[in-house]
Amino acid sequence: MSDSIFQTCSPYALTDNLFSRIGRDWMLITAAKPDGSWNTMTASWGTAGILWNKPVAICFVRPQRYTDEFIRQSDRLTLSFFGPEMHDALKLCGTKSGREIDKAAETGLSPLTLPSGSVTFAQANLVLDCRRLYADILRRESFLDPAIFSHYPESDFHHVYVCEIETCYTK
Numbered sequence: 001m002s003d004s005i006f007q008t009c010s011p012y013a014l015t016d017n018l019f020s021r022i023g024r025d026w027m028l029i030t031a032a033k034p035d036g037s038w039n040t041m042t043a044s045w046g047t048a049g050i051l052w053n054k055p056v057a058i059c060f061v062r063p064q065r066y067t068d069e070f071i072r073q074s075d076r077l078t079l080s081f082f083g084p085e086m087h088d089a090l091k092l093c094g095t096k097s098g099r100e101i102d103k104a105a106e107t108g109l110s111p112l113t114l115p116s117g118s119v120t121f122a123q124a125n126l127v128l129d130c131r132r133l134y135a136d137i138l139r140r141e142s143f144l145d146p147a148i149f150s151h152y153p154e155s156d157f158h159h160v161y162v163c164e165i166e167t168c169y170t171k
């Protein structure tokens with residue numbers, strides 16, 4: 001498959017409000033294993049900006065997510081954004097695991113391989129094609145505000161991935 005349905009753009013040219021796109025519209029984090037299999041999950045926590053003089057996106061993935069297995073076996077991932085017509089698909093990808101269902105079959109999402117080898121979906125209207133630069137895990141002892149612990153009753157602290165945004169695709 002090709003990326004011809006998309007146009008490329010520089011991260012600096014993006015006009016999207018990433019606060020609302022990530023936090024309210026949500027995104028899919030997608031990664032592929034070396035054998036070509038992929039998984040995707042919905043995320044509404046994440047950030048984008050500049051680090052080490054590079055445009056980066058940072059995402060937060062709990063260790064029990066099936067998608068985390070895929071992320072850790074690849075140096076790439078995509079963050080894909082959609083219009084409201086795909087909201088139910090994102091809801092499903094955020095409530096069911098790829099361990100139990102075939103997310104493409106259940107949602108109608110059409111996987112598409114970008115020239116970098118990253119996987120996204122034909123229905124996306126914005127894709128950040130990323131290379132992982134840094135991986136870590138949030139640590140209990142590093143939290144300055146104990147109120148945040150309410151997010152971690154099972155001590156399943158997020159894995160943190162800082163990713164260089166190599167290419168942005170828009171429609």
Ligand SMILES: Cc1cc2nc3c(=O)[nH]c(=O)nc-3n(C[C@H](O)[C@H](O)[C@H](O)COP(=O)(O)O)c2cc1C
Nearest residue numbers: 041042043044045061062065066067094096097098
């Ligand atoms: C709106 C929404 C936002 C979510 N944000 C995140 C997130 O930022 N990080 C995370 O680890 N899980 C998040 N989740 C949960 C995962 O998407 C969910 O557990 C999913 O079923 C994991 O799928 P997988 O096991 O196939 O990876 C979110 C779920 C929803 C519905």
